[in-house]
Amino acid sequence: MRYKKFKKIAPMGKFIEERVRNYFSNRRSVRKFSDEDVDPKLLDDILLQASKAPTCGNMQLYSVVVTRDAERRAGLSELHFSQPASKAPVLLTVCADFDRFTRWCELSDADAAYDNFLSLTSAFADAVILAQQIVTIAELHGLGTCWLGTAIYNAPAISEYLELPRLTMPVACLAIGWPAEEGTPTERLDLKAFVHEERYRADSDAEILDLYKVKEDYPANRGFVAENGKRNLAQVFAEVRYPRAMNEEFSARLLEWLQGKRR
Numbered sequence: 001m002r003y004k005k006f007k008k009i010a011p012m013g014k015f016i017e018e019r020v021r022n023y024f025s026n027r028r029s030v031r032k033f034s035d036e037d038v039d040p041k042l043l044d045d046i047l048l049q050a051s052k053a054p055t056c057g058n059m060q061l062y063s064v065v066v067t068r069d070a071e072r073r074a075g076l077s078e079l080h081f082s083q084p085a086s087k088a089p090v091l092l093t094v095c096a097d098f099d100r101f102t103r104w105c106e107l108s109d110a111d112a113a114y115d116n117f118l119s120l121t122s123a124f125a126d127a128v129i130l131a132q133q134i135v136t137i138a139e140l141h142g143l144g145t146c147w148l149g150t151a152i153y154n155a156p157a158i159s160e161y162l163e164l165p166r167l168t169m170p171v172a173c174l175a176i177g178w179p180a181e182e183g184t185p186t187e188r189l190d191l192k193a194f195v196h197e198e199r200y201r202a203d204s205d206a207e208i209l210d211l212y213k214v215k216e217d218y219p220a221n222r223g224f225v226a227e228n229g230k231r232n233l234a235q236v237f238a239e240v241r242y243p244r245a246m247n248e249e250f251s252a253r254l255l256e257w258l259q260g261k262r263r
Contacts, residue, residue: 029183032180033087033175033177033178033179037089049133065162079157080173085146088146088175092173094173095164097168119167131147142178152172187214
């Protein structure tokens, strides 16, 4: 059987290509938003476009809880430790969701076995991909966004607040609104730090230290080191921002909660 050849997608014009390149090269998170509302129709359009993102087995193992009400947003903001970005006019909690798919299977007399770790990772990946797609499309519309990773740190409380069912967990909260600031540019590791050809490259100790110089030398990061009285940026990350005791406490809490979410 001969397959029909698909037409190649027409390349972007140079002007559009340059705009897209500039967007991705210069994108930054926004943590301060104007009071202007985000049109619900625009948001629906963004979510619909984002749903075309890749998904495990085309199962679409995600859900999005949209929080617009001022009182509800205030309560959700507290669960995100009241960080500035959580004051955005719209908060989207993107969830890994195998509950809906499992219920569909059960109602269809299909043996659903998705209350396991493998299924969690599949739904988690779907949710992350969707969330990033939402970020990109929203920003291309001129909106500002900020990814709140605290959705995982405080997953049990957020799950209860949003009344999430079994086999469902918050993966990310996206703060979205019209920007009241440009946002702060951030440094990134060079390609050689994370791109490996054919197999994983074993870097020497000296090479590892050299790869992170771009972060160590970044002015804002040097400020963080001085403010916290540390000798280097790694100590700020490991001993101030994400210390061992906090990681172990939140990990234990999350694992215990996930066991309960299976039932």
